[in-house]
Amino acid sequence: MFDKTLAELAKGLDAGDYSSVELTEAYLGRINAEDSRYNSFISVTEEQALAQAKAADAQRAAGNAGAFTGLPMAHKDIFCTEGVKTSCGSKMLDNFIAPYNATVVQKFNAAGAVCLGKTNMDEFAMGSSNENSFYGPARNPWNTDCVPGGSSGGSAVAVAARLTPAATGTDTGGSIRQPAALCGITGIKPTYGRVSRFGMIAFASSLDQGGPMTRTAEDAAMMLNVMAGFDPNDSTSLDREVPDYTADLSQPLKGLKIGLPKEYFSSELNPAIAASVEAAIKEFEALGATTKEISLPNTHLAVPAYYIIAPSEASSNLSRFDGVRYGHRCDDPVDLEDMYKRSRGEGFGDEVKRRIMVGTYALSEGFYDAYYKKAQQIRRLIRQDFIDALQEVDVIMGPTTPHPAFKLGEKTSNPIDMYMEDIFTLSLNLAGLPGMSVPCGNTEGLPIGLQIIGNYFAESKLLNVAHQFQQATDWHTKTPNGIAGEES
Amino acid sequence: MSLDSTDVQKIAHLARLEINDADIPEYTQNLSNILDLVDQMQLVDTANVEPLANPLDAVQRLRIDEVTETNQRDKLQTVAPAVELGLFQVPKVIE
Numbered sequence: 001m002f003d004k005t006l007a008e009l010a011k012g013l014d015a016g017d018y019s020s021v022e023l024t025e026a027y028l029g030r031i032n033a034e035d036s037r038y039n040s041f042i043s044v045t046e047e048q049a050l051a052q053a054k055a056a057d058a059q060r061a062a063g064n065a066g067a068f069t070g071l072p073m074a075h076k077d078i079f080c081t082e083g084v085k086t087s088c089g090s091k092m093l094d095n096f097i098a099p100y101n102a103t104v105v106q107k108f109n110a111a112g113a114v115c116l117g118k119t120n121m122d123e124f125a126m127g128s129s130n131e132n133s134f135y136g137p138a139r140n141p142w143n144t145d146c147v148p149g150g151s152s153g154g155s156a157v158a159v160a161a162r163l164t165p166a167a168t169g170t171d172t173g174g175s176i177r178q179p180a181a182l183c184g185i186t187g188i189k190p191t192y193g194r195v196s197r198f199g200m201i202a203f204a205s206s207l208d209q210g211g212p213m214t215r216t217a218e219d220a221a222m223m224l225n226v227m228a229g230f231d232p233n234d235s236t237s238l239d240r241e242v243p244d245y246t247a248d249l250s251q252p253l254k255g256l257k258i259g260l261p262k263e264y265f266s267s268e269l270n271p272a273i274a275a276s277v278e279a280a281i282k283e284f285e286a287l288g289a290t291t292k293e294i295s296l297p298n299t300h301l302a303v304p305a306y307y308i309i310a311p312s313e314a315s316s317n318l319s320r321f322d323g324v325r326y327g328h329r330c331d332d333p334v335d336l337e338d339m340y341k342r343s344r345g346e347g348f349g350d351e352v353k354r355r356i357m358v359g360t361y362a363l364s365e366g367f368y369d370a371y372y373k374k375a376q377q378i379r380r381l382i383r384q385d386f387i388d389a390l391q392e393v394d395v396i397m398g399p400t401t402p403h404p405a406f407k408l409g410e411k412t413s414n415p416i417d418m419y420m421e422d423i424f425t426l427s428l429n430l431a432g433l434p435g436m437s438v439p440c441g442n443t444e445g446l447p448i449g450l451q452i453i454g455n456y457f458a459e460s461k462l463l464n465v466a467h468q469f470q471q472a473t474d475w476h477t478k479t480p481n482g483i484a485g486e487e488s
Numbered sequence: 489m490s491l492d493s494t495d496v497q498k499i500a501h502l503a504r505l506e507i508n509d510a511d512i513p514e515y516t517q518n519l520s521n522i523l524d525l526v527d528q529m530q531l532v533d534t535a536n537v538e539p540l541a542n543p544l545d546a547v548q549r550l551r552i553d554e555v556t557e558t559n560q561r562d563k564l565q566t567v568a569p570a571v572e573l574g575l576f577q578v579p580k581v582i583e
Contacts, residue, residue, distance in 0.1 A: 095567075099560070192542075235549060236542065236546060238544070301529060304526040307522060308526050308529075315503060324569070325576060326568060329569035336578055339579055341504050341506040344504055345505050348505070353503075356505060357500060357505070357515070357519060358522055361491075364499075370530070374530070375526070376541060377537040378534065379539075379543075380538060381534070416521055456544070
């Protein structure tokens with residue numbers, strides 16, 4: 001059963017092949033047996049999961065089951081879960097038992113989902129390898145010497161290792177798409193404002209967006225049906241109608257216009273990634289799509305602009321961690337300033353401190369125009385590139401990452417090397433556009449991701465395009481060695 | 489844009505972060521590298537470009553100023569490091 005998708009598991013529940021309690025017990029057993037190899041969970045919430053599963057079975061018996069009733073999943077440990085530790089991958093929140101639920105968590109609870117636990121992540125979602133977690137890195141199931149990507153690394157690993165059929169993630173600069181690519185799964189970052197940020201611990205508020213991480217586009221559509229929607233508790237939530245994301249999955253792709261940005265296919269691109277992405281595009285042509293070279297001329301400015309905007313917003317957001325109301329407090333502070341400084345110095349890891357300092361500097365007196373304002377102006381230029389391109393084409397495609405999964409420790413000594421891994425993903429967060437990663441190949445035993453970018457609110461189109469690709473190819477069904485065939 | 493150790497100490501103070509003296513050189517190097525990276529922005533002429541704060545140009549949603557939340561002080565203070573009589577305790581700030 002561990003190889004089944006959410007959609008297949010839902011059918012099994014409907015047919016009475018197994019109960020939600022049986023399904024939940026099987027997954028919990030698998031997590032307990034296998035996760036020491038991957039470190040993908042920070043907390044496993046066995047008791048709550050079984051209670052939710054029992055309630056789901058009762059609901060089904062009463063004839064009130066919805067599309068998600070009784071399906072197991074996991075939440076990234078950035079989403080507040082009432083009564084359960086919500087650490088955000090940080091020592092700062094190692095003792096934090098959330099007193100309320102994030103809107104996303106509440107929606108899954110209301111839909112009858114079963115939460116198996118909370119997944120590992122880079123501290124405060126800052127990182128591209130999961131190595132910045134206070135709980136140690138999650139490991140890539142395709143090769144446990146390699147990173148799974150980040151920041152939603154634990155969610156990607158748990159799905160790829162079949163420890164859960166699906167998980168939530170968040171994406172501020174690629175944190176859903178990049179680990180999805182590196183672990184061979186499917187992930188979508190919706191349009192900014194589509195999924196509520198309430199109770200999702202803030203990193204960079206104008207960029208942060210939650211989304212699904214699954215095995216297939218169909219499953220991502222099922223999850224997004226639960227997650228998306230207006231929330232008065234989120235000041236930037238969009239008050240717009242939410243379509244049924246599963247409705248258009250089967251639309252044929254004949255006539256689809258695909259834009260290929262020349263900046264994404266430079267000679268520096270890893271040759272195996274270039275070949276796989278090109279093969280995927282041939283597949284789309286066979287499905288009736290046409291391609292066109294386009295240009296996103298400000299692509300090279302995305303990393304610089306991002307590394308001012310994201311740290312600036314982070315320095316402001318993370319000022320709330322001061323040892324007063326929640327989180328880590330240092331021992332025996334001599335005065336208030338000592339308490340702030342030592343609580344924060346002890347509670348935050350190196351990368352978080354670096355980004356808080358970059359942001360503090362960029363926002364400090366005399367530097368605002370040169371850094372923050374400049375970065376926001378460049379943000380507009382980057383967005384305009386996409387708006388112009390998307391007038392000519394329906395979707396944009398390219399690689400999700402410049403390299404496949406790299407070795408643990410390979411990029412930790414130089415933060416800039418790590419930042420460059422998000423070169424193809426973070427411009428979408430600056431522009432607020434939706435983007436997806438789907439598996440499209442393999443090199444030396446490691447998966448490769450294809451990125452599909454769409455216009456604002458075009459999640460249905462992205463999911464349709466990805467689903468049609470997954471009907472024609474089998475990259476999304478590939479399983480890491482040692483995991484295939486472990487049927488219960 | 490290159491920073492020296494005094495700059496880094498000043499930034500750490502502004503951010504209320506204690507940094508061990510031994511770690512200052514590495515932070516200085518890494519922060520300088522990051523600022524070098526972002527300095528590519530300065531080559532771009534943005535004289536007539538409006539800054540973009542919200543990717544959808546959305547404006548702040550307003551609501552009627554009325555009470556919508558119930559008092560959950562006790563519940564919210566269960567996660568506080570030190571509480572007494574419903575108040576958050578901090579080191580003495582006034583002599």
